Amino acid sequence: MPGQVTLFILAGTAMLGSVLMISRSKALHSTCFFALTLLATTGIFLQLHAPLLLAAQFVAIACVLLGIILFAVDIARLDLALAAEYSWIPNAAAVIVALSLLVQIGLTILQRRQLPGESLTELLPRASLPWPLSLGELTKFFFDNDLLPLGLLVCVLLVGITGIGVLFQKRT
Amino acid sequence: MLPTPYYLFLSFALLLIAVIGALIRRNLIIRLFCVELILNAANINFMAFARTFSDVAGQLFAIFIIITMAAEMLVGLAIIAAVFRRWQNAPGRGAV
Numbered sequence: 001m002p003g004q005v006t007l008f009i010l011a012g013t014a015m016l017g018s019v020l021m022i023s024r025s026k027a028l029h030s031t032c033f034f035a036l037t038l039l040a041t042t043g044i045f046l047q048l049h050a051p052l053l054l055a056a057q058f059v060a061i062a063c064v065l066l067g068i069i070l071f072a073v074d075i076a077r078l079d080l081a082l083a084a085e086y087s088w089i090p091n092a093a094a095v096i097v098a099l100s101l102l103v104q105i106g107l108t109i110l111q112r113r114q115l116p117g118e119s120l121t122e123l124l125p126r127a128s129l130p131w132p133l134s135l136g137e138l139t140k141f142f143f144d145n146d147l148l149p150l151g152l153l154v155c156v157l158l159v160g161i162t163g164i165g166v167l168f169q170k171r172t
Numbered sequence: 173m174l175p176t177p178y179y180l181f182l183s184f185a186l187l188l189i190a191v192i193g194a195l196i197r198r199n200l201i202i203r204l205f206c207v208e209l210i211l212n213a214a215n216i217n218f219m220a221f222a223r224t225f226s227d228v229a230g231q232l233f234a235i236f237i238i239i240t241m242a243a244e245m246l247v248g249l250a251i252i253a254a255v256f257r258r259w260q261n262a263p264g265r266g267a268v
Contacts, residue, residue, distance in 0.1 A: 007174055011182045018186055018209055022193030027201045034205045037186075041212055044179070048219045053234050057215075060242045061208075069201070072249055094195035101188055159243075 006047060014040035028070070035066050051135055179220035186213040200255070204248045211241050 017037035024030045038061050045053045190209035197203060215234045222230025 003174055004178075007178060011178075011185075014182065015185050015189065018189045018193075021205060021209075022189060022197055022202060027199055030199075030202050030205060034208070037209065038212065041216065044182070044216060045219060047174075048179075048223045050219055050222075050231055050234070053215075053219065053231060053238065056235055056238045060238060061245075068246070068249065072201075072253070091196055094192045097191050097195060098188055101184070101191070 003047065007044065010040045010043040010047070013037075014044070031066060031069050038066075176220050176224045179216055183213040183216040183220070186210075186216070200252045201249075204245065204252070207248075208241050208245060211237050211244075 014037050017033045017040060021030045021033040021037060024033065038057060042054045042057050045057065186209055190206040190213065193209075194203050194206035197206070215237050218230040218234045218237070222228065222234075
């Protein structure tokens with residue numbers, strides 16, 4: 001099944017990129033593996049018939065913001081660690097969080113097995129919208145219903161860009 | 173369509189890796205990336221359920237999350253720049 005193979009390849013790439021991202025010592029290498037993870041995720045979005053999300057993630061995250069991060073890490077040498085001394089508390093917290101998440105997902109699977117009549121896809125009724133939506137229909141729905149939150153988020157993005165510009169101007 | 177649990181397990185794996193990375197790494201930029209990865213895992217969940225239920229609301233939430241990710245990355249980078257400038261002037265501490 002080609003779709004399943006594609007999903008496995010993309011998921012493996014995303015997981016491998018994320019593992020390499022958190023295991024590299026240099027932030028520049030982590031940035032590159034983060035970009036790989038995001039690009040694999042955009043492939044998964046495309047497989048889920050979400051071209052608008054693919055475009056948004058690819059343009060907004062993978063190109064523009066990673067350019068800024070690469071600039072900040074590589075050119076401005078903005079590579080900072082919190083403390084040099086070793087502490088066992090974050091590692092213990094990571095182990096506890098990982099175990100609790102694993103226990104939670106295990107309990108969810110066991111509970112699902114105990115209720116064979118209920119599957120995840122039968123919880124909510126299906127919507128009447130046609131699927132897959134075209135890019136034009138999705139954009140029309142988006143701008144008809146959620147224009148105000150979009151405007152607010154764009155304002156937040158503009159404030160962030162202005163802040164970055166002001167900070168780097170003061171630094172130089 | 174592929175089964176929804178495939179996407180859920182992928183999202184769970186990414187969430188687990190990101191949470192572990194955010195807890196054990198000390199580099200601020202990598203921690204920022206881990207937070208972005210957590211939001212990305214949430215996006216995969218939203219998209220999987222949007223596809224399962226044929227509901228466009230999941231895509232809308234995912235787009236909001238992507239824009240929030242972008243703004244958060246910019247603000248986080250600005251905070252890191254401010255911390256970096258302060259630590260550069262402090263004796264005995266510096267960039268790694």
